[in-house]
Amino acid sequence: MKTQITETDLTQMEQRKRAHLINSVGGFKSICLIGTVDLKGQTNLTIFSSIVHIGSNPPLISFIMRPDSVERHTLSNILDTGSYTINHLNEAIYKQAHQTSARYPKEVCEFDATGLSSEYKANCIAPFVKESNVQLELEFKQRIDLVINNTIMIIGEIKNIYIPDDCMQEDGFLDIEKAGTISCSGLDSYHLSKSLARLPYAKV
Amino acid sequence: MKTQITETDLTQMEQRKRAHLINSVGGFKSICLIGTVDLKGQTNLTIFSSIVHIGSNPPLISFIMRPDSVERHTLSNILDTGSYTINHLNEAIYKQAHQTSARYPKEVCEFDATGLSSEYKANCIAPFVKESNVQLELEFKQRIDLVINNTIMIIGEIKNIYIPDDCMQEDGFLDIEKAGTISCSGLDSYHLSKSLARLPYAKV
Numbered sequence: 001m002k003t004q005i006t007e008t009d010l011t012q013m014e015q016r017k018r019a020h021l022i023n024s025v026g027g028f029k030s031i032c033l034i035g036t037v038d039l040k041g042q043t044n045l046t047i048f049s050s051i052v053h054i055g056s057n058p059p060l061i062s063f064i065m066r067p068d069s070v071e072r073h074t075l076s077n078i079l080d081t082g083s084y085t086i087n088h089l090n091e092a093i094y095k096q097a098h099q100t101s102a103r104y105p106k107e108v109c110e111f112d113a114t115g116l117s118s119e120y121k122a123n124c125i126a127p128f129v130k131e132s133n134v135q136l137e138l139e140f141k142q143r144i145d146l147v148i149n150n151t152i153m154i155i156g157e158i159k160n161i162y163i164p165d166d167c168m169q170e171d172g173f174l175d176i177e178k179a180g181t182i183s184c185s186g187l188d189s190y191h192l193s194k195s196l197a198r199l200p201y202a203k204v
Numbered sequence: 205m206k207t208q209i210t211e212t213d214l215t216q217m218e219q220r221k222r223a224h225l226i227n228s229v230g231g232f233k234s235i236c237l238i239g240t241v242d243l244k245g246q247t248n249l250t251i252f253s254s255i256v257h258i259g260s261n262p263p264l265i266s267f268i269m270r271p272d273s274v275e276r277h278t279l280s281n282i283l284d285t286g287s288y289t290i291n292h293l294n295e296a297i298y299k300q301a302h303q304t305s306a307r308y309p310k311e312v313c314e315f316d317a318t319g320l321s322s323e324y325k326a327n328c329i330a331p332f333v334k335e336s337n338v339q340l341e342l343e344f345k346q347r348i349d350l351v352i353n354n355t356i357m358i359i360g361e362i363k364n365i366y367i368p369d370d371c372m373q374e375d376g377f378l379d380i381e382k383a384g385t386i387s388c389s390g391l392d393s394y395h396l397s398k399s400l401a402r403l404p405y406a407k408v
Binding site: 001002003004005006007010013014015016017018019020021022023024025026027028029030031032049050051052053054055056057058059060061064066086088091094095098099100101102103104108113121122134135136141142144146148149151153155158159160161162163164165168169171172173174175176177181182183185186187188189190191192193194195196197198199200201202203204 | 205206207208209210211214217218219220221222223224225226227228229230231232233234235236253254255256257258259260261262263264265268290292295298299302303304305306307308312317325326338339340345346348350352353355357359362363364365366367368369372373375376377378379380381385386387389390391392393394395396397398399400401402403404405406407408
């Protein structure tokens with residue numbers, strides 16, 4: 001049997017309870033750490049669960065941020081430097097990653113506060129998370145203000161991808177389960193995965 | 205040890221291989237069936253992996269579609285009727301759900317073609333997937349054309365939520381793992397989940 005939750009129920013629901021529910025109903029989410037640096041060299045690291053694929057050619061990824069949250073450091077750093085990194089979570093670091101969602105003041109480096117290690121690669125000025133198994137270097141492309149609720153969508157182009165040696169299959173599929181990547185649901189629930197199958201391209 | 209895949213590697217990569225890789229690097233994704241109906245009563249059902257939470261108050265969810273794909277029936281139906289449903293996948297129906305990605309002509313109903321059952325609730329004109337354990341009724345709110353690659357973002361407001369009786373926790377968290385919801389990675393890989401933990405609200 002199913003429970004129905006109506007629009008009226010949602011409107012009357014206590015704010016935090018509604019946030020938990022609505023963050024849960026969209027299904028499992030990608031969960032990643034976004035690394036940035038400001039013009040003075042102060043690094044920032046914040047967890048995001050709103051990463052979504054936009055296209056493969058050019059390779060584009062987006063994420064959504066609330067302007068009124070701790071994530072504002074991430075936004076200003078991306079706009080100032082044009083550079084950021086996306087780092088997958090795994091079982092060994094998800095608790096530290098979750099802790100980056102605390103409202104640290106700007107002068108606090110979340111790497112120091114959580115014990116995660118920064119890592120620098122090639123010419124990317126933004127820090128990667130060393131303990132992350134799948135790391136992406138992004139170049140800022142576009143900011144879209146979603147006037148419907150004052151959130152902001154950031155679109156970036158993938159410049160470099162760093163993956164474990166044995167996780168990419170012949171056809172390009174990256175086995176992120178083998179890489180230890182985890183997912184999340186709701187605001188605070190973390191999940192390992194267990195592969196069911198890869199299915200062939202569907203034809204009529 | 206890690207493998208580096210550079211911008212040049214991506215540019216030179218065969219198109220289908222790049223699509224597999226870039227669709228994999230964003231992490232695990234929500235995977236849902238979107239149900240719509242046209243003005244003549246012809247239903248459509250298509251699988252989407254780009255669903256993302258936009259906000260809880262009002263409760264908003266978005267997804268991304270390519271205008272040149274089979275998903276165009278979904279787009280025109282949403283614009284014509286203002287109504288659509290989002291239905292979670294589970295282990296019992298993911299193969300049928302995947303099959304909806306085949307390029308059926310408009311006059312073919314994906315419910316009939318795949319053996320999934322349509323279901324109607326309250327005053328919603330769009331069909332739900334009966335075999336889905338978590339079902340959402342959405343009202344179309346906004347279309348945003350992403351000029352960067354000609355994709356389209358659709359934002360909708362949640363009007364009704366249907367969930368299994370025993371899956372919502374006291375604080376509003378919906379246990380979608382208990383509801384049997386699965387996730388996907390890449391273009392064609394489906395995954396069960398295994399809960400690690402819910403973590404407390406992070407404080408400095």
